[in-house]
Amino acid sequence: MLNSIVDRLDVSQVLASYKGGGNSCFHPRMMLKVLLYAYLNNIYSSRKIERQLQEHIHYMWLSGGARPDFRTINYFRGKRLKDSFDAIFTRVVELLHSEGFVSLEVQYIDGTKIESVANKYTFVWRGSIETYDTRLREKTRRILSEAEEVLEMESHETRPDEELSVEEFQARTSRIKEKMNSTDVPKKIKKAVEKTAKEYIPKMLEYERALDIMGKRNSYSKTDEDATFMRMKEDAMKNGQLKPGYNIQIATENQFITNYAVYHRPTDTLTLIPFLESFEKRYGRQSRVVVADSGYGSEQNYEYLFGPNLIPYVKYNMFHQEQKRKYKKNAFLVQNLFYNPKGNYYVCPMGQYLFFIREEKRKSDAGYISQVSIYRAAKCLGCPVRGLCNKAMGNRQIEVNHTLNRYKEKIRYMLNSEEGIFHRKKRPVEPEAVFADIKEAGKFRRFRLRGINGVGIEFGLKAIAHNIKKIAACRGKYGFGWDNLQKVISNYAKNPFLKHEGSLRVA
Template identity: 45%
Template structure:
């Protein structure tokens, strides 16, 4: 009964538990759904925030499968995009990961300065205390280092400012480092979080009422659609869409026990890791990459003859030729990892002699002979994506993507007037966005009957 009441409330753009409680006493539709029961706002909020946790996604998936049976949608061709929705959190109670790093570095530097003072005091003596370890900065080691410095300066004529700094350090630095450790555990690799909702990350919002590009605590709402129905949803704590696609695709496959035939997305998802993952799953990736549109223009192809993409490659000799016809021989390869742990292989090529070359100023401005780097796997995947995107089917999907998935976000934010979460915490806001997604699907289907 409560589930029916809440979903109907979301269909009517009622999101506040107090307004739903009021509607149960005044609105005949709500009275009929509840069977004249009148749960208070605490009961409604408890059911929505706690009881539905971990269960709503299964119900949502069942509704999607019913829509498939009705012929309204299919799960073969999906359109993926993301939008940011503001969290129910204070905009000015933030913690920044970079700030924590700077503070820890500052403590380390000041400890080294204090030890330099100790060495200065003992300069004329033969015995100098053992140098402490400044590399590992944690509360226990910093406290031990401060004690060691105090012990070394015991009985010495110490500068008043140094005494004050040591007193302040002993009182504050260990506790501050414990606090920084707790904050880093909450961050989990993110750049920021909000104190009133630690799961929310500060993001730059398009819907900015102050029109000053202010960062606000928010969640990145990822959705896949078909025929303007939401087929799957997920919330991410990262500002960029690139790192969300892999988990989103796996979640979609797990939810419906079937693999989509194709996924269409904008350039925000175009990365080697995402292309590789979709290829391994056997999914056609109609996913743009950076500079895709620029490549389609005729001018851009001959715009920069010095770009590595425009240099001739000799596959037999494994070398490139610079614009002057000089060989650029292979200097080996190396691997690097992305933030997600994906391994990329980069091949390097270097020209033999760039001294005196009349094209050097235009070709490159680095010191020494020019070096170019090539990622052959990414080049192959981009070529594959380019072939798909420029095909007749690809052009059709590229045209359909904006009005398919972006129209859904427009409906949620403007027609349903849902621009800010009411609940806090990843689990609760996931339930809340699930209710919004279900309400969107049911409302759209009711209009087509």
């Protein structure tokens, strides 16, 4: 089955990367078959794949007797597939769609963290870099100012708190050294200036480069600069160690992977919008239904989801708590206070009014600005139930995001609808079951390639292998050939809320 699927793929983009001439090379279609079969059998090391080509009859048949060594296998996986693998994965999903395995009308989205090949003790932290850089700049400033004072030179700082660039520190140090060559200065000052030029300035450049590599992240690894330190669930020490890794996002349908992406951010919230955009870019269309857990529920995401023609079933973090009796019976919670929209005030259980005070703007880590309304009670002193309502010293003050509350009201209604309950029940057995198959059954818990491109290729190979295994499992269960298999496992029969809209046409 794997052989017939790969034969149907377009590998012209991979072939175009070969310039021709020189020694003979192995055909990329054969190399792709060998790699996919290895990932299908949970073999990820290029040396082990080389050994299988020498010992295992199935690998020999797929390779036609060819025996590429581990360097060739690794080079093909990491370099040759770099610019073309995304199109190969897309073509596989298109085949699934054409055969009726997936409709591409629904995405069940979830994420997981997978460890990088980098050493876990090669961390670089933003907080430490910024602290050391600030101290070093202050020390350098004092040394140069003292030297300029001794040499009776004019300082090039316009004000004491001016932030100088590394280039300005370098130029300033060079001017001082030139002046010192023609003037007698104390040995202590001369030694300090020379140390600044040889040690402090290069260290500043090193800190500057580290911050450039880090970008908006809080950490990175020295041996895999694209990896970010995250807390992994698969921690052998059971103490929540931070390890270099990547956040892998996938979309599934009928437990087939229809889209995947690799992100630096350890949290899922800010990955949803770029992930949905990657799905649209991949297939030239967007799915009708998006289903995700509470890790994706935010005002920014809801604003995007309710914009285009999408039907979102994306929970927010308090959705399940709101269904409990304890939550509903707590009259002091902000969500349970009576609100008068006309007068724009809240009323506490004791009849105290919380009047509108002001509006504030809050900026998220992604730069999204939300509007928060502040309300404050007039007199809480002497209230007999104050301990249950408010533990602050003064009058009770609450913050309300009315826009987010309106989105939550819409989502709550949709999630409790018949279709919403259907998708909520199906979501845990979609992406989570796929991750279990990949990480637990497939023993795929750590990448072998470095960099976000290499990681994307490696997970993509595992994703295609997973999809092929699902096809084979269905074929073995029902005993049908490829051409008739879709009649049995058609997602339209499994999902009563999706409607057939014809075949996919990729833009």
